[in-house]
Amino acid sequence: MDTSVIGKNIKKLRKSKKLTQAVLSERVDISRNYLSDIECGNKSPSFKTIIKIADALNVDINMITGDTTIVGKQENISALTKRLLDLPDKEYRKIMQIIEVLLKLLDEYI
Numbered sequence: 001m002d003t004s005v006i007g008k009n010i011k012k013l014r015k016s017k018k019l020t021q022a023v024l025s026e027r028v029d030i031s032r033n034y035l036s037d038i039e040c041g042n043k044s045p046s047f048k049t050i051i052k053i054a055d056a057l058n059v060d061i062n063m064i065t066g067d068t069t070i071v072g073k074q075e076n077i078s079a080l081t082k083r084l085l086d087l088p089d090k091e092y093r094k095i096m097q098i099i100e101v102l103l104k105l106l107d108e109y110i
Contacts, residue, residue: 013063024057
């Protein structure tokens with residue numbers, strides 16, 4: 001993820017919601033200085049922080065990361081399935097373990 005793009009998007013979205021850095025940082029439970037560093041591209045937020053910011057701004061995470069390509073879920077699933085089926089068994093098992101960990105992490109933040 002491009003840190004400068006993420007920061008610029010957060011700043012743009014924050015301002016469009018008429019929020020100050022102080023208000024957004026309080027909602028996300030980070031310092032205002034850290035939010036400023038993120039917006040300036042000086043710091044790279046964790047995925048957890050990006051999720052919290054997206055939630056606080058009430059936007060899709062893709063609006064922050066810059067991935068605004070709109071593709072239907074079914075198309076994404078089909079493309080991923082094809083890639084997974086093409087993997088050797090050992091790599092497939094590793095990917096499935098990673099997916100399970102990510103899903104568990106996601107459950108913790110929802």
